[in-house]
Amino acid sequence: MRDLRGSLTMLAERGGPLTSGDLRERVAFDLAEVSASRGAHVAPRTAAMRGTTVAIVAFVAIVATIGLVTWLGRSIVTPPASVVTTSLPPPTLTTVPSTTPAPTTTIQQAAPVLEPEEIVYPELTWTRIDSAIPGSEGIQTMGSVIHDGARFVAVGSEETDAGGRAAVWISSDGIEWSRVDNDESVFGGTGMEDVVAGGPGYVAVGTDWSEPFGSAHGVVWTSVDGEIWNRSDSDDLESVLPFSGVYSVIAGGPGLVAVGWDFDTETFEGNAAVWTSSDGFSWDRVPDPDGTFSRALMSDVVAYEGGYVAVGSGRGQLFVGTRGCTDGDICPAAAWTSPDAVTWTRIESSTFVGGFTEASNMSVSGPNIVAGGFDVGVASIWTYDPDGGWVRVPHTGPLFGESFAVDATALDGDRAIAVGSRGNWETFQDDGTFVEGDAIVWVSADRGLHWERADWDKAFTTYMDPMAVMLDIVVVDGTFFVVGAVGDDEAVWIGQWANN
Amino acid sequence: MDDALSRTSHDEWRIVDELFPSLRRLAGVMAPSDMDPDDLLQEALVKVLSHCALSDLDHPGAYLRRTMLNLAASHYRHMGRRRITLTRLAASAEQVPDASYPSDLAELYRLPPRERAVLYLAEVEGYHFDEIAEMLGCSQSAARKGASRGRRRLRLALTTGDTG
Numbered sequence: 006m007r008d009l010r011g012s013l014t015m016l017a018e019r020g021g022p023l024t025s026g027d028l029r030e031r032v033a034f035d036l037a038e039v040s041a042s043r044g045a046h047v048a049p050r051t052a053a054m055r056g057t058t059v060a061i062v063a064f065v066a067i068v069a070t071i072g073l074v075t076w077l078g079r080s081i082v083t084p085p086a087s088v089v090t091t092s093l094p095p096p097t098l099t100t101v102p103s104t105t106p107a108p109t110t111t112i113q114q115a116a117p118v119l120e121p122e123e124i125v126y127p128e129l130t131w132t133r134i135d136s137a138i139p140g141s142e143g144i145q146t147m148g149s150v151i152h153d154g155a156r157f158v159a160v161g162s163e164e165t166d167a168g169g170r171a172a173v174w175i176s177s178d179g180i181e182w183s184r185v186d187n188d189e190s191v192f193g194g195t196g197m198e199d200v201v202a203g204g205p206g207y208v209a210v211g212t213d214w215s216e217p218f219g220s221a222h223g224v225v226w227t228s229v230d231g232e233i234w235n236r237s238d239s240d241d242l243e244s245v246l247p248f249s250g251v252y253s254v255i256a257g258g259p260g261l262v263a264v265g266w267d268f269d270t271e272t273f274e275g276n277a278a279v280w281t282s283s284d285g286f287s288w289d290r291v292p293d294p295d296g297t298f299s300r301a302l303m304s305d306v307v308a309y310e311g312g313y314v315a316v317g318s319g320r321g322q323l324f325v326g327t328r329g330c331t332d333g334d335i336c337p338a339a340a341w342t343s344p345d346a347v348t349w350t351r352i353e354s355s356t357f358v359g360g361f362t363e364a365s366n367m368s369v370s371g372p373n374i375v376a377g378g379f380d381v382g383v384a385s386i387w388t389y390d391p392d393g394g395w396v397r398v399p400h401t402g403p404l405f406g407e408s409f410a411v412d413a414t415a416l417d418g419d420r421a422i423a424v425g426s427r428g429n430w431e432t433f434q435d436d437g438t439f440v441e442g443d444a445i446v447w448v449s450a451d452r453g454l455h456w457e458r459a460d461w462d463k464a465f466t467t468y469m470d471p472m473a474v475m476l477d478i479v480v481v482d483g484t485f486f487v488v489g490a491v492g493d494d495e496a497v498w499i500g501q502w503a504n505n
Numbered sequence: 506m507d508d509a510l511s512r513t514s515h516d517e518w519r520i521v522d523e524l525f526p527s528l529r530r531l532a533g534v535m536a537p538s539d540m541d542p543d544d545l546l547q548e549a550l551v552k553v554l555s556h557c558a559l560s561d562l563d564h565p566g567a568y569l570r571r572t573m574l575n576l577a578a579s580h581y582r583h584m585g586r587r588r589i590t591l592t593r594l595a596a597s598a599e600q601v602p603d604a605s606y607p608s609d610l611a612e613l614y615r616l617p618p619r620e621r622a623v624l625y626l627a628e629v630e631g632y633h634f635d636e637i638a639e640m641l642g643c644s645q646s647a648a649r650k651g652a653s654r655g656r657r658r659l660r661l662a663l664t665t666g667d668t669g
């Protein structure tokens with residue numbers, strides 16, 4: 006017999022055998038760290054961190070020492086951003102041209118690496134489209150956006166009292182948006198994760214949760230014009246998209262490549278998964294005979310230098326805290342490469358190691374990749390180029406303080422931006438309330454190797470709203486179109502280089 | 506700003522001890538499925554104590570509850586695209602030890618933390634909405650609406666029985 010009180014009581018009683026004394030010890034330890042680290046961001050230890058506290062403290066001490074020297078050096082020689090952006094032109098860090106055009110299958114030569122003190126960080130001006138888009142009634146989130154040369158198409162989800170549904174928005178200019186009419190038979194009970202121009206016109210991927218647990222499966226939608234969508238979850242498709250999350254889809258391979266994960270309901274372990282399609286209607290699951298995808302999750306995939314790169318996390322299970330990445334576990338970020346979207350190799354890199362780390366999104370410009378993600382709830386950025394391999398941007402100074410994750414990145418030539426949202430840490434207000442989750446923007450002038458946090462902008466928050474999240478970026482002619490949500494409504498931000 | 510370590514006096518711990526049972530239960534209700542309730546309580550305590558002493562607050566329990574709610578709500582929204590997946594999986598995993606355990610958890614986890622907290626405080630703890638509003642730092646109207654909205658969201662999945 007189901008009853009509300011019983012279920013609520015079960016929730017209230019979950020958790021480990023924590024006593025008041027245990028809590029005292031944990032809090033005292035954290036307060037000691039806070040006291041020792043005033044002026045720098047200190048996140049509280051979570052269950053995922055406790056098992057490796059000693060190692061982390063030692064590592065942080067070393068990194069902080071190195072990073073402090075670097076940061077101090079930059080602080081001394083780099084003028085404040087406000088001065089830089091109002092008086093100096095944007096940086097002109099150009100790629101060194103190769104004397105012989107490189108064949109498409111080889112790596113281009115990377116631009117020279119600048120010393121931190123040589124970097125002049127660019128600044129952007131931001132505008133937020135505030136008005137709620139007609140046709141929305143619940144809590145809307147734009148999660149992904151593309152521009153195919155003719156129009157913008159954004160996809161996401163809407164949660165209402167009646168349940169969740171996928172949602173699609175379109176725009177010709179990125180400023181005026183309209184919501185595609187809801188059709189419960191197409192969008193009901195689902196959420197869209199990503200969209201791409203391909204197949205008959207557009208293809209979106211996501212998950213159907215409308216059936217009882219155990220029957221949830223990946224869903225593919227197709228559309229000729231972006232306005233009328235068809236849902237493709239026939240029995241044949243369901244057989245290759247079983248209990249799955251499909252997070253990213255791109256044009257590539259035989260036509261389309263999608264990545265995500267598949268959950269084994271018997272072992273409660275998740276495995277990364279790749280699907281390919283020639284037309285968006287019929288899909289094949291890429292086999293994994295060598296276990297390359299085992300105990301992992303793929304969050305994003307990009308085409309790169311004639312092949313493909315995917316990133317994600319090496320988690321075995323998909324929980325933080327009481328399950329999955331718990332004490333003593335190593336849950337590193339992960340990356341894979343493939344020449345053809347069918348044969349994949351997992352990349353080992355010391356830069357991926359962390360207590361619970363995930364690279365969740367990527368952007369590419371020439372030979373450079375920028376990947377955003379998090380490390381135990383703190384924003385993190387990795388870069389890749391053929392010369393330097395994978396490099397992680399150090400967590401030094403205030404760069405990543407008060408931030409949960411980098412949710413999207415975009416490269417515009419040598420310049421790059423990353424977006425995410427601010428956490429509550431250190432944002433207490435005098436009246437006891439928080440300024441929750443302002444959006445955060447970081448900028449880079451050297452292909453993501455070095456970053457600066459952009460000055461707070463009124464477009465990043467509204468005091469009364471509970472949260473502003475930026476979730477995806479598309480660059481059109483040097484202008485950044487960012488989608489996400491503010492409060493209960495979908496939101497679009499437009500960013501332009503201040504001195505372009 | 507005072508040194509956070511100075512706020513670990515006996516008086517502070519006495520307040521924590523008194524509030525611990527009720528705060529821990531509420532943390533279990535508020536915490537999203539992928540967040541350890543103990544971590545939520547710990548984080549809220551550290552956050553408050555790093556800024557002020559509990560003994561300086563008129564209502565330390567309300568302050569801590571509000572802090573936990575803000576932290577949980579922020580985490581809930583931030584998870585965004587992963588939230589539905591995680592809540593379904595967590596609910597399923599919870600069912601493993603006891604096959605008869607109600608699958609209501611999946612639906613409960615999909616509610617925003619504030620709605621879960623309001624429902625718990627009203628349905629299980631038996632508080633009136635004016636008391637809940639004070640405990641969670643919201644208006645009485647908002648507490649009522651939260652409970653009403655939570656029930657509506659659950660109506661298709663729950664047999665409410667005598668819960669009204």
